[in-house]
Amino acid sequence: MKLRLRIWRQAGAEDKGKMVPYVIDGISEDASFLEMLDVLNEQLIAEGEDPVAFDHDCREGICGACSLMIDGQAHGPQGATTTCQLHMRQYSDGDTIDIEPWRAGAFPVVKDLVVDRSSFDRIIQAGGYISAPTGTAPDAHAVPVPKPDADAAFSAAACIGCGACVAACPNGSGMLFMAAKVAHLGLMPQGQPERHTRVLGMVAAHDEAGFGGCTNTGECSAACPKEIGLDVIGRLNADFRKAATRAA
């Protein structure tokens, strides 16, 4: 198929950036979206132009590196799908596709479609863990975990840290990412001792990193390729209220 692309090009963090049009032909419907960009880049290099920079790695929907705003939707039109798993059979010959980086205050653009998401790592550093130094663990069966809790914890822990939630949020909030981790650890008995310090620390790091506040718009969950539900935000708010009251 033949496509018209309009891609955000920005040489570096300090540059202004702009949308640049490209035309690409001969794309197979079995190609993935990123493979379509590979073909474009091969073409650009052959013409002596700078290829489009974009983050990607595993290309199987689990590493969370790929991060494209496609026609205004984080990871494109298909539900529960990362950009790397989106295939060109979703498009038709002659389509025009807009491709932009994540847009959020806490994710500054590095180059073209690449953004800096280290603010997510800083949120984890502020409490997104269970303190269990190597060697201190009791037998794995010492603490049974009710299956529904373990399953719910897993569903929250399935977050891949891609940042689609932030990009989709009108406030640029990192709430869903943060709440997924708070829910995962808070649902496990192992996570109880640090439950309150965790949520206070993570929320403080979130706000400091420049993420916006949450107004329960729900765009985050709709854009999430791993379908993390909004219920985790309710859990975070409840934990936060309890923790803040205790701390006060």
Added chain:
Amino acid sequence: MSTHEYYVDGDPIADTKAPDGPINERWERRRFTGRLVNPSNRRKLRVIVVGTGLAGASAAATLGELGYRVSNYCFQDSPRRAHSIAAQGGINAAKNYRNDGDSVYRLFYDTVKGGDFRSRESNVHRLAEVSTEIIDQCVAQGVPFAREYGGLLDNRSFGGAQVSRTFYARGQTGQQLLLGAYQALERQVAAGTVELHTRHEMLELVVVEGRARGIVVRDLVTGEVTTEIGDAVVLATGGYGNVFFLSTNAKGCNVTASWRAHRQGAYFANPCYTQIHPTCIPQSGEHQSKLTLMSESLRNDGRVWVPKAHGDDRAPADIPEDERDYYLERRYPAFGNLVPRDIASRAAKAVCDEGRGVGPGGLGVYLDFADAIGRLGEDAVKAKYGNLFDMYERITGENPYERPMRIYPAVHYTMGGLWVDYDLQSNIPGLFVTGEANFSDHGANRLGASALMQGLSDGYFVLPNTISDYLADGPFEAVPEGHEAVDAARKAVDDRIAFFLGNDGDRTVDSFHRELGKIMWEYCGMERTDEGLRKAIGLIRDLKDEFYKRVKVTGKAAELNQELEKAGRVADFFELGELMCIDALHRTESCGGHFRAESQTQDGEALRDDEHFSYVAAWEFAESEPVLHKESLEFEYVKPTQRSYK
């Protein structure tokens, strides 16, 4: 020294750190004989850890907890993106929670046998011992493993095992284990014991007076190249499957860190041992950039078949039961669809070579869940494999609940890697290698759910204990600015970058990588021959010459430049590819993932030659021809037998 056509013989080597005595006491003995570092001295010692996958993140976190000063590097934008994240199936541990006859000794036995008697008994036994501690550790960190209704951990049988010893977290076990290690790592970053450098790539090893003392790294955002000096260097930089271009590895996976260390003197062991995974989604066209694995746990419930008739292009549902060949169940009645990976892969190739393959190009076989859905119900199948089925449908546009999956083998894991002793130290003092980057535990073939076990065993429990014996002699002398070894390493990196950017070429890096991959897959893939390997060596040398003449790298050094990153990695893959072919050529036996067509039984099974090849092939780099050092393998406990899965 005798000379061969492509290499020369060197002196034999031995693992001098391996303790003797009863095998179940060796690890304890080594921990006792190894020297310790006083807690107050640990903060004076700086350990450089390269890589943040299971083996790297767990090592960096644990060394930080012990009080060392750790500097940790990864090329990804976050440690959580390392490719361990993609492991699907599970992690083995000899807990015997199922009361089905498992034990540390059985896991040890299965792993030595599964490795086709090309691994070290001492190492494998230690791995089996440590396996139980890994599960305890991960549960304490909050890893949400699958559980039974009573709240206890669930287990399943996996890839060739007759006991249920595999722990799992739906089809995302690697992700959950890596997030556990990543969170432990970030906790140490917050505590100030670990300094983390993301988007940094190691491009050279610095060896000063015979010791590994540092690395040269490039900041991938600014392009700045710096030299980092420490008391020891740990490489946890993964495998080299991407030499084939198409593999299940992430696009960024590369051999550069290991290869630069190899060029500085570290031996590269058994490079030809490559694992081809039997259950991957087949290639759909020339645009293909990677292959996606479907967890082999699917083989527990899926049945593998092809039509009996050649060129039968009917839809699978239209092919009646008696016209289907369930060839694994037919050829291996005891293990059926659960035969080890190498056997399942070669069997798939064999039926496709006969012209009975399905799908585009006839390069595929069916993996059919109709029986399982009939027996267990669609909901139960969905609960077990839902995410894998969804992934399959997204990629192929076909619904596997209604139509059998199409699968084909793809390169998945590399058992070879840098040579290490029992302490995980390479032959360069101070250079340690963990996880897939080393060669030590899987022999010629890795069993399913054993990679996660080895990565975490090395990182959480083995390395933090063994590295102290080396660091007890530290801190080592400061390396002065302008030391000739540092300058030389630095210059090598600068020169290479300048070469690529200055080359007046006309072909993209990817076009060369793709072509190299095709040569490797054709001649050094599932089946290897003397003639094919010789041909491949010639083709690789010619292509490499052309690469240096014609490669075109756009952009500048002082910026984010993904083409420049790829160029350096592909340059190293050329040299590695040649060594893999030489290793495969010299090993005229078949063993595990290395199948030489000349060495097979009458039934077409791999035929080992223990008399001549019961050794580790450790290769020393030389500008002319590589030097082969042999480490003889002794089997005191598990006597080598011909593997039989009939």
